[in-house]
Amino acid sequence: MCGLCGVFLTETHWSDVSMSRPGSGGRTRRHERLHRVAQANRILKQYGLKLTDWQGSAYLLASRTGQTVIVPSVAAVWPAAERLRKQSIDPLDERLIEALEHD
Amino acid sequence: MTSGNRPTPVNVLTGFLGSGKTTLLQRLLRSPRMERTAVLINEFGEIGLDHLLVQQMDESVLVLQSGCICCSIRDDLKSALRGLLSRRERHEIPAFDRVVIETTGLADPGPILYTLLSEPVIRHHFQLGNVITTVDVVNAGLHLSRNPEGIKQVAAADRLVLTKSDLAEPGQSAVVRDELARLNPSARLWDAAEDPVDVDFLLDMMPSGTPPVPARYRLEEGVAQERGSTAGKPTAPGELRRHTDSVSSFSLMLDRPMDWTAFGVWLSLLLNRHGDDVLRVKGILCVEGTETPVFINGVQHIVHPPQHLERWPTEDHRSRIVFITRGIDQGRLRRSLQAFCRLQVAELSAA
Numbered sequence: 001m002c003g004l005c006g007v008f009l010t011e012t013h014w015s016d017v018s019m020s021r022p023g024s025g026g027r028t029r030r031h032e033r034l035h036r037v038a039q040a041n042r043i044l045k046q047y048g049l050k051l052t053d054w055q056g057s058a059y060l061l062a063s064r065t066g067q068t069v070i071v072p073s074v075a076a077v078w079p080a081a082e083r084l085r086k087q088s089i090d091p092l093d094e095r096l097i098e099a100l101e102h103d
Numbered sequence: 104m105t106s107g108n109r110p111t112p113v114n115v116l117t118g119f120l121g122s123g124k125t126t127l128l129q130r131l132l133r134s135p136r137m138e139r140t141a142v143l144i145n146e147f148g149e150i151g152l153d154h155l156l157v158q159q160m161d162e163s164v165l166v167l168q169s170g171c172i173c174c175s176i177r178d179d180l181k182s183a184l185r186g187l188l189s190r191r192e193r194h195e196i197p198a199f200d201r202v203v204i205e206t207t208g209l210a211d212p213g214p215i216l217y218t219l220l221s222e223p224v225i226r227h228h229f230q231l232g233n234v235i236t237t238v239d240v241v242n243a244g245l246h247l248s249r250n251p252e253g254i255k256q257v258a259a260a261d262r263l264v265l266t267k268s269d270l271a272e273p274g275q276s277a278v279v280r281d282e283l284a285r286l287n288p289s290a291r292l293w294d295a296a297e298d299p300v301d302v303d304f305l306l307d308m309m310p311s312g313t314p315p316v317p318a319r320y321r322l323e324e325g326v327a328q329e330r331g332s333t334a335g336k337p338t339a340p341g342e343l344r345r346h347t348d349s350v351s352s353f354s355l356m357l358d359r360p361m362d363w364t365a366f367g368v369w370l371s372l373l374l375n376r377h378g379d380d381v382l383r384v385k386g387i388l389c390v391e392g393t394e395t396p397v398f399i400n401g402v403q404h405i406v407h408p409p410q411h412l413e414r415w416p417t418e419d420h421r422s423r424i425v426f427i428t429r430g431i432d433q434g435r436l437r438r439s440l441q442a443f444c445r446l447q448v449a450e451l452s453a454a
Contacts, residue, residue, distance in 0.1 A: 014406045015367035020392040027392075032364060039368040042443070074368055078375035091372045091439045092432065100442035 013073035030056065040074055046099050047085050051077060110230035113184075113202045114306050115215055117256045118237030119246035120208030123266035127237055127295060128205055136302040141199040143183050180204070180218050184225050201306070202229065211252045212259040217405045231407065233306055236260035237295075240271045243279045247347055254350055257283060258382035258427045259402045260290045262305050269296040288352050289385040289425045350382065353433045355440065357422040358447040360391045363409075369443040370399075370406075373436070378404035380431055386424030387412070396420070423451070 018032045027035060033053050040051045044061075054060045054070060061077055062068040063084050071080050082089055090096065118124045131137055190196045206215060212234060219231045236256045239246060247253045257263065263283050268276040280292060293305065366388070374381060381403060388397040396415050400407040426436065433450070441448040 013371075014408055015371040017367075017409060019363040019390050019397050019409060019411070036364050036368060039362075039365045043368070043372060075371040075375065078372050088376060089372065090376045091369060091443070092377065092435045094435070097435065097439050097442050100439070103442075 013075050015075050016073050036074055040077055042100065042103060043089065043091075043096070044077075044081060046096055047081065047087070047089060049081050049084060110228055111200060111202060112232035112306070113204060113219055113229045114232040115204050115206060115212060115219075115234045116237070117206040117210055117212050117234065117259070118208065118264070118266075119239060119242070119250055119253050119256070121242070122208065122237040122239040122246065123264075123295065124205055124208075124237050127235075127264055127266070128203065130295075130300045131203070131302060131305065134300060134302050137201070139197070139199045140201045140203055141187055141196070143180070143187075143202060143204045180215060181222050181225060184219075184229060188224075188228055201232075203306075209250065209252055211255055213255065213403050213405060216259070216402055220405060220407060233261040234259050234402075235262045235264060235305055236290075237264045237266050238279065238283060239266050240268045240276050240279045242267075243282075254286065254347060254429075255382060255403075257286050257290075258350070260287060263287065263290045263292050264305070265292060265294045265296070267296065268294050282347060286347055286350055286352060287383065287427055288354065289383065289427075350427065350429050351431075351433065352383075352425060352427045354423055354425045354451040355437055356449045356451055357389070357424075357444070358449070359421075360389045361422055361444055361446060363388070363390045363392075363397065365444050366440075369440060370401075373439075374401070374404050374406070377428075377431060380429040381426065382429060383427035384424065386422065387416070388422040388424070389420050390422075399424075 016036070018027070018029065020027060020032075033056060037051050037053050037059065044051055048064045050062050052060045052062070059071050059074070059077060060068055061071055061080050061084065067084055069080050069084065071077050078089055116124050116128060128142070132140065132142070184202070187196070187199070187202065191198060204215065206212065216231060216234070218225065219229060220226055236259065238257065247257075265276065265279065265283075271279075276294075283290070283292065291304070293301070370384070381401070384399065384401040384406075386399050388399060390397045393411065396412045397409050398412050399409050426433070428436070437448050437450055440446075
């Protein structure tokens, strides 16, 4: 646990790993996290949810009514989002695919 | 860890009841290359028959005591691997540089892989190697129909070992081969009755030059032609095919380098909702910002840490991903990936 903010330090999830080679001119870690948040928000906005980075160590998932949860990785966002929305978020849902195709 | 601080590879040997796992293990253990191998055997039921058969491994053999490795004793697997580690460090057992886990015939490989990839101490000291699945050619249809875990074992395999093909009816072996190639085109086949034991081929994840995704598909609409397999063809008639019809495999090719971050977000969402039915995802990816390919490998909800390969196995540097799914609309999956990653995704079919 981080002594300053009380955040549990966990193993990095595979989807939170950057695959850019060091020195390749790829994104910085900070930029990478913001890009990951932006990508997740392309899905989440379809369900009235928004993700933000929290101190570079976790993510904040919020609904339009202000309900907020902290999640450690993008992979943990989806079950949390489904609990907040009380509905499944299915990447194979025809409506979601059409929304993404016109995004 | 072994000398040089490299994680010790762990191979999982699985397969239906009576499909020849122990026989294969015994053949492997006769190789001098296997001298420094620790073996974990899963004892199912009251009598450890398997233990009796391979007891010559003595100090390195550890029998897991409480039944099926997957559903009831994942903690035992954790304890067994930690115990091996501890005993090696204390020099109570000979040094070993590989572990082979023989599962029960009823084992779902998922929880075993999950334990190996997620338990903090184990993932630090051990590294998952090939999953080897034995398939009894004579009884493949019976096994796949009676054992719902059988298809998961086939899907999770990196190497599929055909056994008892010398006892099969003429043509039976070809039918099973074709069906296995349809179910899991990313696995490589080896016939235990015909071929001498090749330890490197069976146990090493990727011997140099081996493409993790086989070039056995052609692009729809004839954009690219590659030589290939029977995957996708209805070659397995009757009984065998009827039991595996809900499972399909397909391969996707992406037209240009992908945004790894976007792909990771999409795949994590797919596995969150459909992980039970994504029996396998395996691919070699051309990722923006890196010259070398990235290898991904997942079994249901469990994804290996993605890794950079040293080089592309062929001149074709486009991303290819093989999915083995159950009851998933593959056209919709392709469209979903295409829309989210903003790439053209072509579906490949059997050549």
